[in-house]
Amino acid sequence: METNENAYDPTAALDDVQRTRSSLGDRAAAPWYYYPVHGLCTAAIVGSTALVESSIVRIGLILLAAMVLGALVAAYQKATGLWVVYGTSTGRSKVIWTTYGLFILALVGGAFAVQAWGPTWLGWVLTAAAFISSIICGRFIEPALRQDIADGRTSPKAK
Amino acid sequence: MATSLEPRFDEVIHAPNRLRICVMVSAVDSMEFGALRDELHVADSVLSKQLKVLSDAGYVSLDKPKGRGGKMRTWVKITPDGRAALGAHLAELQRLAALAANPSGT
Numbered sequence: 425m426e427t428n429e430n431a432y433d434p435t436a437a438l439d440d441v442q443r444t445r446s447s448l449g450d451r452a453a454a455p456w457y458y459y460p461v462h463g464l465c466t467a468a469i470v471g472s473t474a475l476v477e478s479s480i481v482r483i484g485l486i487l488l489a490a491m492v493l494g495a496l497v498a499a500y501q502k503a504t505g506l507w508v509v510y511g512t513s514t515g516r517s518k519v520i521w522t523t524y525g526l527f528i529l530a531l532v533g534g535a536f537a538v539q540a541w542g543p544t545w546l547g548w549v550l551t552a553a554a555f556i557s558s559i560i561c562g563r564f565i566e567p568a569l570r571q572d573i574a575d576g577r578t579s580p581k582a583k
Numbered sequence: 584m585a586t587s588l589e590p591r592f593d594e595v596i597h598a599p600n601r602l603r604i605c606v607m608v609s610a611v612d613s614m615e616f617g618a619l620r621d622e623l624h625v626a627d628s629v630l631s632k633q634l635k636v637l638s639d640a641g642y643v644s645l646d647k648p649k650g651r652g653g654k655m656r657t658w659v660k661i662t663p664d665g666r667a668a669l670g671a672h673l674a675e676l677q678r679l680a681a682l683a684a685n686p687s688g689t
Contacts, residue, residue, distance in 0.1 A: 432599055434679035441673065444603045447622060448610055505618020506611045507658070579609045579666070 442574075448506075449570035455503050459562025461496055465489040466528055467555040474535035474547030508569065508578070515572030517565055524561040528554060590675035593668050595640045600625065600633050605669045608643060608661040616657040634659060642668055 472485035501507055510521040531550050538547040572578050596605050600623055607622060608614050620630045637643040642665030646658045661669070 432597065433683070434676040435683065437597070437599070437602060437676050438673075438680055440599065440603065441606050441676075444606045444622070445610060448607050451618065451622065452611075501615070505615035505621075507613045509612040512612070573610050576610070578611065 445576055446574045449573035451504055452506055452508060452569055452573060453504070453566060454500055454562070458496060458500060459559055461492065462562070463555040463558030465493045465496070466531075466558050467551045470528075470531045470535045470554040471547065471551035473532060474538040474542075474550055475544065510569075513569075513572050513578045515575065515577035516568040517572045517578075520561060520565045520568055524557060524565075527557055531557075588667075588670045588674050590678045591668075591671040592675045592679075593672040595636060595642065596669060596672045598633070598636075600629070601637055602672075604630075604633060604637060604659070605642065605661065605665060608659050609666055609669055613646070613658040613660040616659065619659060637665065640668075641665070 466489075468489040469486050472482045472489075476482040476485065510518050531554050534542075534550050535547065538544075538550065569578075596602055603623060604619060607619060616627075616630065616634075620627060623630060634643060634645065638645060641662055644660050644662055646660065647655050648658070
């Protein structure tokens with residue numbers, strides 16, 4: 425199968441590298457339901473933290489959301505055959521993912537504040553923000569990740 | 584162990600399918616056997632043979648966690664040595680391509 429190794433000149437090999445990266449980027453597309461379900465899970469975590477009085481119910485909802493998130497990641501892996509780690513990217517996808525992560529952390533912090541002192545309506549606002557931000561994140565991170573893979577920006581540097 | 588990105592031609596990596604495999608697994612944390620096979624458009628046996636060469640060279644590692652119902656899925660991951668060798672090989676390809684485009688070096 426590798427009979428043409430000697431004819432595989434550097435320019436052709438580099439072209440192949442570029443084509444391979446572009447094709448891999450297309451494969452990294454998440455299933456259509458990924459970000460909506462992700463959004464529902466983060467909304468459940470933020471909402472239960474802010475709005476649910478009972479500690480047992482709150483912890484139960486958070487655990488359920490975490491389990492669904494785990495199943496969602498497994499479904500992504502099964503559908504794409506890839507395990508992507510944003511931390512290794514040096515491109516825009518890492519910036520988007522980090523910004524999203526910090527925003528969700530801020531929402532969870534806000535949810536604790538609402539649970540302690542805040543008005544209920546603010547808890548609903550934070551919950552909606554968690555859902556919407558997941559959808560928006562998905563909208564931007566998909567093309568960014570594709571581009572980062574195509575540009576070779578998801579490959580960690582050689583040690 | 585390769586420790587830098589100094590250009591170095593690597594016979595193990597240079598074969599077309601092995602180069603593509605290394606490029607793909609270096610771009611992600613790990614990649615499933617079936618996904619690699621589909622991207623390369625080759626038979627399972629061909630991919631297995633290429634992975635064995637890369638694995639024997641210490642450039643990739645194979646992980647076979649049991650899935651639901653005991654179904655085995657093989658995940659391929661590039662090793663630090665493989666990553667370093669790929670980086671050095673790509674640097675050498677770029678050097679050779681530049682040389683071919685401008686043989687006089689001016």
